[in-house]
Amino acid sequence: MEEKLKIAIQKSGRLSEKSLELLKECGIKISNTDRKLKAEARNFPMEILFLRDDDIPQYVEQGVADLGILGENEVWEKDKDVDIVEQLGFGNCRLSLAIPKEEEYTGISYFQGKKIATSYPKILLKYFAEKGIDVKIEEIGGSVEIATGIGLADGIFDIVSTGSTLIMNGLKEVDAIVKSEAVLIANKSLNDEKKALLEKLLFRIRAYKKGSGSKYIVMNAPNESIPEICRILPGMKSPSILPLAEEGWSSIHSVVQEDEFWDVIDALKDVKAQGILVMNIEKMIL
Template sequence: MSNLKIAIQKSGRLSDDSIKLFKECGIKFEVGKSKLKSTSRNFPADFLFLRDDDIPGYVEDGVADVGIVGENVLVEYGKDVDTAKALGFSKCRLSLAVPREVDYPGIEYFEGKSIATSYPNLLKKYLDKKGVNAQIHIISGSVEIAPGIGLAEGVCDIVSTGGTLLSNGLKEVEEIFQSEALMISNKGLSDEKRVLLESLLFRINAVQKAQSHKYVLLNAPNAKIDDIIRVMPGMRSPTITPLKQEGWSSIHSVLKESDFWENIETMREAGAEGILVIPIEKMIS
């Protein structure tokens, strides 16, 4: 069986998040700054470390079978690939920004002005939708410096926390696109490769489901068990075990973390004691 070729960003936050995900899936492979390729020791996969904007093209051409890429990059380059899974990490937004001292009136500010960006297609689509005619300067990196050197009146760039804009004297004024990490795949994958991809997605789903759930244990008086399990039903139903102390039981359940925090006070008011919340490493439905 030939290995599944997986392309990931060679450096940056998306690279770190992707590598972390594969490690959590139990897939072992070597990572290094100078490495361009690595073969897993325990899963039939070869990892290719590439520039993020090259990944959609490599997957479309079949050089890589699968890739992890930002949704912003995929849409910008418009390659013909399948989206295997939205991964939910490396979330960011593509935004317009102007110098902090500008009294920004609205999108009409950019009429007739110049904007520096690495995402000309996404930017043009947004400006056309808003009916704004602006000049787009395409820059491959360090977009934030453009207003400071007189190249453009504004920028369009990826924003996570806004710290980079702030440090360059800019402020975010328009959000034009929301992005997250996607797993993409070649449209012509062989049946053999599709089986490997499904195996990989099975592991990813198990890891990600576990991250959003917690194993909850608590003690409760038997008279209050029905009140408590109404707000902690679990995957199918809770496990209830009698304690040595007469009239008390231990209740075990798996809950979504959000459900736990929404209902914790109700559980306590119903008499729950000794509540333990334990992380889950993997969760198989």
């Protein structure tokens, strides 16, 4: 009987759709998406389990699922014996301390002896223990941002993406404690066949990540500018250079990381590159 990877993802919530999109970009077609409990992949030996995100670390540790996609914050908080095998580059957020907007914040010592509401008590207690600050934790499962307004706590510790929810509830962010993103976790006791399947999946994920974080650019330039352009554009190994019909000119092809893109474009314009064409990359195999 063929082995199948069992991968757990959130049945709802901020990472659910992104996780399904990632599998789709990896060429994995899911037979149904009603998310009652599980779904089968039609063209890859995989079974998708739809679970609560805070249950995923335990299920992966116990081998109920082989893999899981969830936020690092849940991995840290649950502190289960699993491997983080890949940072996925989406679901970015931060876990921050916030207090009522009218309060004057005097630094981290502000929280000495105060009560803080959170869904992440382990992360928070570890942080304050390292700072030597004694706090009281009010652990709640949801709607953390209303805790100060109803007198339950003096401050909160929660996930922040844009900060708009804090503002709506009369709070201000005062300290970002840790940054988090979606990760792929794995059971530590996968057999050889499942490890091989995991490597195939990781190959696809990394090709997608590399492509989505890069731009393919094509430009025309006078031949005397090529050495300087090669310095600006190393590409994966070196730029591809093709002669144009017009003597003394060439077409240059390369790949640029998205976070460096505009600086590179400015530098290329300075060395007489023109007709610069920019294209998205769907996948990139190195």
